[in-house]
Amino acid sequence: MAILPENSSNLDLTISVPGFSSSPPSDEGSGGGREQLKLDMNRLPSCEDGDDEELSHHDGSAPPRKKLRLTREQSRLLEDSFRQNHTLNPKQKEALAKHLMLRPRQIEVWFQNRRARSKLKQTEMECEYLKRWFGSLTEQNHRLHREVEELRAMKVGPPTMTSASSMTMCPRCERVTTAASPSKGVLAVPAKKTFLPQEREH
DNA sequence: CATGTCAACGAGACAG
């Protein structure tokens, strides 16, 4: 269902949905100074002992999972990179990891989560679009119903028009057909023939 | 304290 143009590269966060701010800068905005205290978490573990993450826990027990917060600069560069490409090849990943002082795995995870957020945003926008569409269709439906009622009210006596009296309009395709081939009433239009003095617009 | 955000993880699918 390609409702919105899947313009791949730049469809992501350029449109802001109210109440949904996943842009990293705003995230850091609140805790800019505070985040700096946690930067040691963002350090590439390779600079210290065994670059095998922080899970080189003795006793095989699972290491405590600490929350990594990316710095503003890291987020910015990742976003830039994401704008250029939504996926990374191993070489790009490695380079980016080195540049950002993160593990390649972290880069990979960030891109996975970023794609997920992007998709979520896209879905929300489509949902919004469909809701609006539904609303306008409902409104149009009501309008047409009113119109049918008005037309029906205009039909006072027995139909005197010769050819038109045997005509009915398919509510679905809005085509005028003869009574010999009655269309199934898709809308709540009674089975009885509807008399159309004149066909409106379409 | 309830809730939202987001990095991280595991499972399962898939391509090469």
Place this chain on the structure above:
DNA sequence: CTGTCTCGTTGACATG
């Protein structure tokens, strides 16, 4: 088999 993806979830942390 390996690497990467999506999807669903978890857990740390921030915020009102």
